[in-house]
Amino acid sequence: MDQSTIKTYRTVAAVQSAIGNARTLDAALREGLRVMASEMGVESCIMWYADGHDGRVLRPYFWLAIADFTQRRVTSGVGVVGRVFESRCAERLLDYRPGADPTTEELLVGHELRSMVAVPFSTLQTDLGVLQFINKTDGTPFTDEEADALEMLAMLAALAVDESEELSEPKPVGEAIIQVRGVTREYVNGDNVTKVLKGVNLDVYEGEFLVLLGESGCGKSTLMNIVAGMDAPTSGSVEFCGRQIVGATQSQLTEYRRDNIGFIFQSYNLMPNLTARQNLELIAELVDDPMPADEALEVVGLSNRKKNYPSQMSGGQQQRVSIARALVKRPRIIFADEPTAALDYSTSIEVLQVMERVVATGTTMVMVTHNEEICRMADRVVRMRDGRTHEVTVNRVRVGATDLVW
Numbered sequence: 084m085d086q087s088t089i090k091t092y093r094t095v096a097a098v099q100s101a102i103g104n105a106r107t108l109d110a111a112l113r114e115g116l117r118v119m120a121s122e123m124g125v126e127s128c129i130m131w132y133a134d135g136h137d138g139r140v141l142r143p144y145f146w147l148a149i150a151d152f153t154q155r156r157v158t159s160g161v162g163v164v165g166r167v168f169e170s171r172c173a174e175r176l177l178d179y180r181p182g183a184d185p186t187t188e189e190l191l192v193g194h195e196l197r198s199m200v201a202v203p204f205s206t207l208q209t210d211l212g213v214l215q216f217i218n219k220t221d222g223t224p225f226t227d228e229e230a231d232a233l234e235m236l237a238m239l240a241a242l243a244v245d246e247s248e249e250l251s252e253p254k255p256v257g258e259a260i261i262q263v264r265g266v267t268r269e270y271v272n273g274d275n276v277t278k279v280l281k282g283v284n285l286d287v288y289e290g291e292f293l294v295l296l297g298e299s300g301c302g303k304s305t306l307m308n309i310v311a312g313m314d315a316p317t318s319g320s321v322e323f324c325g326r327q328i329v330g331a332t333q334s335q336l337t338e339y340r341r342d343n344i345g346f347i348f349q350s351y352n353l354m355p356n357l358t359a360r361q362n363l364e365l366i367a368e369l370v371d372d373p374m375p376a377d378e379a380l381e382v383v384g385l386s387n388r389k390k391n392y393p394s395q396m397s398g399g400q401q402q403r404v405s406i407a408r409a410l411v412k413r414p415r416i417i418f419a420d421e422p423t424a425a426l427d428y429s430t431s432i433e434v435l436q437v438m439e440r441v442v443a444t445g446t447t448m449v450m451v452t453h454n455e456e457i458c459r460m461a462d463r464v465v466r467m468r469d470g471r472t473h474e475v476t477v478n479r480v481r482v483g484a485t486d487l488v489w
């Protein structure tokens with residue numbers, strides 16, 4: 084047996100065990116694709132599936148990719164993915180030349196398409212969709228053997244669907260209120276240039292609860308600070324409701340933050356010499372149509388603590404005051420950078436319950452965490468790696484804060 088055959092067998096076994104160990108179909112597909120992509124060194128991998136209502140439209144179901152595919156759609160017969168779905172025949176563009184397939188390039192914003200394999204994702208009974216594999220991480224094109232292996236692995240993954248319940252429809256998403264495109268951030272220190280963000284593409288949708296995850300130092304805080312108008316990118320664009328914020332003046336940015344953005348940090352940053360209510364009133368004075376301090380304190384469940392000073396409250400209560408302080412501005416979007424990192428389990432749950440309530444009022448929430456379990460609360464989970472988005476999953480079911488265990 085040659086090396087590539089051995090590698091294929093090994094990958095098949097790993098994918099099989101990942102699928103077998105998963106508790107739900109979504110988890111099986113996610114884990115299966117994750118293992119496939121890492122074993123085969125695939126840069127991006129997207130699972131397209133045919134919408135139940137309109138069998139001619141394919142939506143992204145799950146993807147491991149440097150771009151955000153949430154609102155991308157493919158029509159059966161159009162572009163590589165559309166053709167594969169219609170013909171049920173795999174297509175290989177192993178050594179891709181720019182310009183060869185504009186429809187597909189347009190779909191893959193953020194990718195410099197070098198090599199691609201698209202295979203039908205079909206069970207014995209149904210054509211579910213298409214699996215698309217884009218570029219190898221080492222820069223070499225896919226080989227024919229690798230393309231064969233990917234086709235076989237796609238069949239294996241589809242079997243998991245055959246043995247399981249139906250794929251459920253994803254929840255519809257709101258309009259993109261934030262669009263991040265090609266954002267980079269470098270720090271220059273003498274001759275030393277540190278590239279922290281290396282081309283981030285991400286949308287945030289109105290009303291969603293987005294959780295941002297990633298190893299320490301991968302650039303999560305840097306990205307949030309840029310999107311919140313507290314830092315400027317080295318290059319790239321950030322639009323808020325269609326308005327470009329990159330290149331805005333300091334006073335425009337101040338206005339942008341004041342009118343639209345709430346920020347919650349790991350540390351509570353409350354004024355120690357002011358009561359809970361006074362801390363809120365301080366912010367209320369700065370904005371046009373503030374939420375009354377008492378109302379905000381009620382949302383976070385602290386109506387009975389209005390007159391307490393920060394030193395008279397627990398960490399969780401102080402964090403809830405800082406959430407209330409963000410709410411006073413009635414922000415369109417709240418960024419929370421590891422809001423529970425300093426808290427113990429039960430206090431974290433209290434704070435997360437408040438977050439849940441805030442999202443229920445229609446506020447968009449972007450929350451950074453290191454805690455995998457918290458991902459289950461989110462509508463979407465974005466994982467960053469080494470200065471880029473790396474994986475996006477959509478939770479079809481959101482788990483309540485009180486059901487989280489760690």
Ligand SMILES: Nc1ncnc2c1ncn2[C@@H]1O[C@H](COP(=O)(O)OP(=O)(O)OP(=O)(O)O)[C@@H](O)[C@H]1O
Pocket residue numbers: 270277279297298299300301302303304305306
């Ligand atoms: N002013 C700076 N000068 C040089 N490098 C910086 C500067 N600020 C941040 N960095 C680097 O940028 C990288 C990303 O930092 P960032 O704070 O965004 O990471 P993070 O993902 O939020 O990490 P954590 O989970 O630990 O909070 C780190 O390697 C950090 O050392």
Ligand SMILES: [Mg+2]
Pocket residue numbers: 303304305420
């Ligand atoms: Mg950070």
